[in-house]
Amino acid sequence: MYADGVTGSGRAMPVGLSAALDRLCPGRVRRSVSLAGISRWKVGGPADLLVEPQSAEEISGVLRLCRSAGVPLLVVGDTSNLLFADEGFRGVMMQIGRRMAAVSITGTTVTAQAGVWMPYLAATVGRAGLSGIEHTAGIPGTLGGLVMMNGGSQRRGIGEHVSRVWTIDERGEAAILGQADCRFAYRRSAMQDRFVVITAAELVLERGDARSIRRTIIDIMASRRRKFPLKLPNCGSVFLSDPAMYATVGPPGHAIEQAGLKGLRAGQAQISPVHANFIVNLGGATARDILTLIGIARSTVFDRTGFWLNCEVRHVGPDGTLRPAHEVAATDRAEQTS
Incomplete structure (x- = not known):
């Protein structure tokens, strides 16, 4: 722990920033956080501050505070596709996770917050008899991260089924993007080209048989256990398939x-x-x-x-x-x- 105004590295942090974040996200701001402790690779030095928002409004507030203070801000989900430097991170890390993981289903349309864990989302919509994202069942990441990079497996991408994405830009301004705006390609989206934070996404799926979907998910998970080294810390696939x-x-x-x-x-x-x-x-x-x-x-x-x-x-x-x-x-x- 360290006093407000000083980072874990000893570099000056703008006076009052930590306290302002505490007021915005009470009980959800941590100081001098070991990145190795949150990294799926179990690698990385300390981060000065880590904040866990629980709403789009809080995300907007964090963005505005960091922009006003001129402090670097890093947005992460489950960290499955990140390699943190051994030196750590000198700034504010905002982690969007289980506190923003609500899911609602209306017909074949699924609206989910960015922090929902993909294996949970795939299983939830499968039980509702909705098909299309079974290929994400074994991916250890959050929806926001998957949408940002059009992630998936079996050479498929989540973008196939994304109809809308809720975002907030670096100024704290909200916008809703349609699928065409996202320009999904293999492991790519337009959202990688500028700073935006994904807060939620809408997926349009197909009707299917819940039991058949469940069997598919079980088969995918069993295949991953056979083929992948799941018992040691890793980030998943390191290299893209060209x-x-x-x-x-x-x-x-x-x-x-x-x-x-x-x-x-x-x-x-x-x-x-x-x-x-x-x-x-x-x-x-x-x-x-x-x-x-x-x-x-x-x-x-x-x-x-x-x-x-x-x-x-x-x-x-x-x-x-x-x-x-x-x-x-x-x-x-x-x-x-x-």
Whole structure:
């Protein structure tokens, strides 16, 4: 803990910001938070402040306070696609999670807040006899994060079924985007191109048989347990599947395995012996360890195939800068070899 006005790193925090956040979100502001404690990879240094809003109005208020104070703000969900820097984050982290997870169903239309956990949402709509998002059942993330990156599995994306998205911009202003506004593409959306916070989304699904949907979800979960290293901290798939590479070489995990890198370690990080598109934390891994493995995998696969592997994962710098992890890994590798 530290006094209002001073960050965990000793850098000056605008006087009164922490107290203002406490008034806005009482009992839901924490100081000097270990990012390794909230990261699905169990990696990262301390964050100065973490706040958990429970409404769109509170999100807007946090955005306005941080903008007025000139303090970096980072918005996260379940952190499944983030790699936090070992140095931590010098600013305010806003985590949208279980406090914003309401779901309502009217006919075939589902409206859900951004913090709902995807396995729960997939199961809930499945029990209601609605089909279309079974492929998300095993994804350990929140709806907001999935919509932002058009996430999914089996080469599908949640954007197929998104009809509207509620957002708030950096000024704290709310807007509703239609599907065309979102410009969904493979693991992409227009919302990645500018700062917006997703607060809720509307999905239009299809009628289906609840028992059949449940069996599909059970099969997906069983397949994930067989194929993926779920017992060790990881972020899910590290590298994106490139269609051109997929057609000639195969998916990223296959390319990495064929390069002989399965099981390779850097410090306490390892390219999983179970599935090569996963990097696992064996206990005490650092972001630097993980970036080292990303760099080795990319250069080795490129030398063999002529294709560069690009990351789904975003690296979070100490100032909150979000960059694809392969860009950071490439910079680090160049510095090490120069």
